[in-house]
Amino acid sequence: MxxxxxxxxxxQCEAAFKFYEQCLGGKIVSLMTYGESPMAEQTPPEQLxxxxxxxxxVGDQELMGSDAPPEMFExxxxxYVSLQFNDPVEAERIFKTLAENGTVRMPLQQTFWADRFGMLVDQFGTPWMINCGQAS
Structure with a gap:
């Protein structure tokens, strides 16, 4: 599983995923619009x-998404989407990038369980937790 x-x-799905691709160092391997789908004829023109x-x-991990039909979006x-890091420098870089034009809910900081932990909502409305475990 x-x-x-x-x-x-x-x-905003396309803009968000292009941002995530750059920020997280991943690769978009599949992208389909409603207009490219077999449902194109049943799709309102503004949604095509x-x-x-x-x-x-991103490595062996996958993140998926889509634009919800306007009447179904919540x-x-x-x-939160949780990202785990071993390198505090990388955790700080990702946190700073995801926080651009977003809202920091908890600044990235040392906690009793982690070298770095922080929470934010990015400019697209996605909530993220960044965690960098303590060195052993």
């Missing part, structure tokens, strides 16, 4: 260029 986050956006499905691979709540 593989467990993967699937993120929904309100029309929106993303029906995107897959970003702001993310009740979860």
């Amino acid at each position: 593989q467990l993967n986050p699937y993120l929904f956006f309100n029309g 260029n929106k993303i029906m499905h995107v897959l970003l691979c 702001q993310p709540k009740g979860f």
Whole structure:
């Protein structure tokens, strides 16, 4: 079994995933718009260029997403996408990049369980937790 986050956006999916691709050092390996899908004829014209499905691979991890139909979109709540790091410098770089034009909920800092831990909501509304474990 593989467990993967699937993120929904309100029309910003392509911009978000291009940002995540750059920030996380991954690669978008699949991207399909509603207009490119077999559902194109049933799709409202304003939704044709929106993303029906995107897959970003970062190492052996996958992050997926799409633009929700406007009547079905809900702001993310009740979860965070958690990123785990061994290198505090890399954790700081990713935190700083994801926080650009977003909202820091907890600054990246040392805690009793981690060398670095912080929480933020990025400019696209996705909540992230960054954790860098303590050196043994």
